[in-house]
Structures are given as structure tokens and as C-alpha cells.
Amino acid sequence: MAKYRHALPQHRGGIFLTDGGMETTLIFHEGVDLPHFAAFVLLDHEEGREKLKQYYAAYLAVARRHGTGFVLDSPTWRANPDWGAKLGFDAAALDAVNARSIAFLDALRAEWERPGAPCVISGAVGPRGDGYKAGNMDAVEAEDYHRAQIAAFARGGADMVTAYTLNSVNEAIGIARAAQSLDMPSAISFTVETDGRLVKGETLREAIEAVDRETGCAVEYFLINCAHPTHFEDALKAGEGWTERIHGLRANASTKSHAELDESEALDAGDPVDLGRRYVALRRAFPKLRILGGCCGTDHRHAAAICEACVPPRALSA
Template sequence: MAGSAELLLSGPLLADGAIETRLIYEFGLPTPDFAAFVHLFSDTGRATLASIYRGYLEIAAESGLPMQVGTPTWRAHPDGLARQGFCAPGDLACVNAAAFELLAGLRAELGLEGRVLIAGVIGPRRDGYDPAGAPDTAEAEAYHGAQARTLAALGVDLLYAPTFASAPELEGVARACAATALPYALAPVVDEAGRMPDGTALADAVARVDEGVTPPPRHFLLGCVHPARVDQVAGAGALPGHHRVAGVKANAADLPAEELNRLDRLAGDPPEAFARAMLGLRRHGLTIFGGCCGTTDAHIRALAHGMKAEGWATGEAPA
């Protein structure tokens, strides 16, 4: 699907919504360390994951919009697997394969090949919001390379590395992704001033990766942040030039990470308000829109309705 992937990545694109927060708060499935992959290995968990992903894919089928869906593998790297008791030599391949096969099967079932991209998700080695203890660039390249190679060999359409808090680790995971020859996208965490948790300005982080990694990412996204904060970043002139940031997977609630972590329920903007705020970001050149913490299929459906109403289903973003 290499040609299709490049074509779909070049235009407006819908992305899926939350997985982990829905597992925990909507379906009552404990998901320690946000390791959604653990649910692939129980009947209840696998059925729940299939239901969540099917809901997102049905929106792509109903709307006619292209969509990116990400594998539930944010913690399916060596340390993350070990923390959940997956320590056997073949567990990295087994877990990532189970995740890909779930999505590939649903995509085929709904006849969405050529219209839905499966993104192989790679998360940070430690904390997505705290750079303390993050690996340096060389260590990150070596560490994340194992999962990147595994996902690429399975047949994902692109690699996607979201919620990285450290610029050196971001560059390292970029090198690991680049070595697979697949298109890939990065989504560093930023605050309303456009700085990563380690203090690196977003524009500097993007320049560091673009200048230091060959090939560079297809684009960058912003993830796990409310659309109002993205608007602040853009309004402050903190987005890098040349439209290197192509989109956002946004939280439903405009809360800092520490408050989000204290919630015991799904919370945030209603779907229609969320969609309006998201689509307002197109004035900053963004064309990829999806959800993160607190979003549901209702939020993604509202986004799809808004994109169609504005003519985005044709593959051309309106001016």
C-alpha cells in the first residue's frame, strides 16, 4: 500500500480517537501504564479493542474520508512489555503482530483497503510528559529500532511516534523510523508556549530532526493537547515554517497533564464543540485531525461531519 499511503498522506486526513482512556473509563478495563496491548490477549479485552476500532473505521466507511488508525502499541516496546510481564524473547514480535492483525482484519472486513492507513505506533521509552531519564539520541535510535523494524516488517503503512517529551529521544526515534524506509510522522508534546517538556522549542526540535535525519519525517503532528492550546502555539508564532506541522490529535479537555491524570472519568468538550475548535485550526495550515485523551467515536464522527460539510471529502482542503 506504499503508493496509496503517500497519496493519502498528501491531503486532508481524518485520524482515530482515544483508545486507552476509553478502555479505562468507558469500558472499565484497567490499563496500567496505558499499555493497551495487554487487552489483545483476553477475550473481553480483544473484543473491546475491536469494538473501539470498528467504531472509528465505520466513520471512515460512512463519510468517505481517508483515515489514519494507530496500532495499540504505544507501550509495546521492550521496557513496556517487560513491565506487563511480557518478557519472552518472541514477545516483541508477538504483541506487535497481534495489534497489526487486529486492525488489518477490521480494515479488510469493512472493505477499506486503500482508504485507511494503519500507523504503527511507537511510544517513548519512559514518560510522555517528563523528560527525566529519557534516552539520548544514540540510545533511543538503538532502543526504538527493534519495534520500528518489527512494525515495518508486519506491513504497516507508516510509523507514528507520539507524545515524546525529550528532543534527543525524538531525534533517536526518528532515526529508527527512517532506517525502515517507511513514511513516518512524529508528535512531540508541547505546552501553550510551543515548548517540549525538556524546554526545547518546537521549531528547534523540528529543525533538529529535519537536519539530522535522512529521510526526514513525512510531517509532524501535535498530540495529547487541547485545540485551544494549539491555537495559542500558532498564535504565538511557535509553529515551524513550511507547514511541517500538518495536524493534531487533540484531547477533549483543556487541562494540563497532571490534572488529566487525576480524572476518574471521561471529560471534555462535547463532540460538536470539539469539532468546531479543531476545524478552526485549518487557518494555521493543519489538515490532519483526530482525537486523543477523552475523545470517543462521537468526537471523531463530529469531525468527519464538519470536514465533509467544508468540502474536505474531495481530497482538497478548502482555502
């Protein structure tokens, strides 16, 4: 375990696939009950672990067909103290399930990893509150709040941590500092509104530059997730240095706003082929975009469309 913690293969080039909208896939396609959108509860029983295994396998099979690497994110986006308390998990139970999530991924890596196509294990961190509403923690409070989960990932043997769907610069700074204090590589993924800005109005440039300034560039790289490319394409300017810090995309399938998605009772799967084309265009303008996956509404079909657009098929030996 912790096979790549001190030499992340993403930095050496090549494309790395990730999964897509785990929670939306499990709820809308598989009919799984996920209280409070929490997938980590599935780790506590055999049926749930099998559902998760099948979910990841669909993406890993796409990666194998195309010969890409893979970033295996743990199903722990909600496994923090506030959400855990709502689900009956105290600090000890959360620590155990976060560590178990890494062992679960390590078994998947042993089954799927092949020479030339590394699988990186990343502990997934989510926002303390709602990813669509502004948080109000300062950076010191955020560092203290998220440290326990990151420590569990470190002890469990994760290669890195990735914080998803962040809309607060202070929370991002706190997470990056907590990871740095535990000698864990970290990535930060911001979400934006339809105007390409964070919910409080910061631009992506302002958010990324603030995190780098306040942490001494401790973050390995940044991503954008939980927004459709049409929401942030205009916010990215080719040739501006700050955009080179963005190495990953995990877009939503739908062009709807966060408010519209919150009100929707049906899953909007969008157009996988169009999403693949948009990823290609973004990669042409921003060559460092190499970690590709999806978020709400996406499934393995979207991952396949992205790979088919960005990477020629190449079967690896079994």
C-alpha cells in the same frame, strides 16, 4: 500488507480520520482494566480483541459516513521494553505482539476499506517513559531502544510508524533514524504543555526544525497530540514554513494541563462541538492539516463532531 508503504495516500490530499483516546475510552467508558495504560495486552485474548475491534469500528463508521480516509494506529503505545517488562513481556513476546497488532489491523482494513477512502496501517510507538515527564536519552540510545519495535512493524507489514506523545527532541530524532534505517516511513507527534512548549522548554518550531536538521527531513510529517488546541494555537504562526511540516492533530478533549489530568480521577470529555470548531479554524489557517483525530478524553463522538465541522457527510457504497 504494507499496501501503501512506498506511496502514502495522505500526501495526495483529502482528510484522514484517526481514532481518539483509546486508553481513556476503554478504561472509563468500557470498564476495561488496562495495567499501566497498556492496550496491547488486549490482543492476547478473544474478548480483548473484540473490544478493540468494536472500538476501531466506531471510528471507521464515522469515516465511512463522511467518505474520509483513515489512519489505523496499532494499540501498541506501551509495547516497548520498559513498559513491557512491567507487564511480563520479554523481548520475544513484545516482538510477537507488535507483529500481531499489524495483522489485527490488516483484517480491519480488509473489512472497512473502500475505493477512494484508503486505510493506512501505522505502527504506534510511544515514549520510553512517561509522556508527561522529560526523557533523558540521547538520540543514539533512542534509536537503539526503539528499533526492535519498529522492525516488528516492518516485518508485520505496516505501511508506516507514528510516534506519539513525545516530549523529547532526542527521542524523536532516534525514532526517525531507526525507522529510516529500516526503510519505514515515519511520523512524529509531539505533545506540549499549556504554554505550547515541550516539557523542557523547546518551542514546537525548535523541536521540528531540530528533527528535520538531524535526520535530513526523514520524517514524513509531524503531528501534535495529547494537548488541547488552546495550549498550542498561539504557538503556530500561519505563513511560517516550519508549520507546513505539521499535517495532523490528535488533541485532548480537556483544557486541563498534564499535571491536572494526572491528578484527575474522572474523565473530562470536554466539548466535542467546540473541539470541531477549533479544528476547522486551525485547518483554515494551516491547510496541510489533514490527519484528524483525538487523544485523552476523546471518543467517536468527538471524531464525528470534527468530521461534521470539517467534512460534509458522504456515504460510500457498501
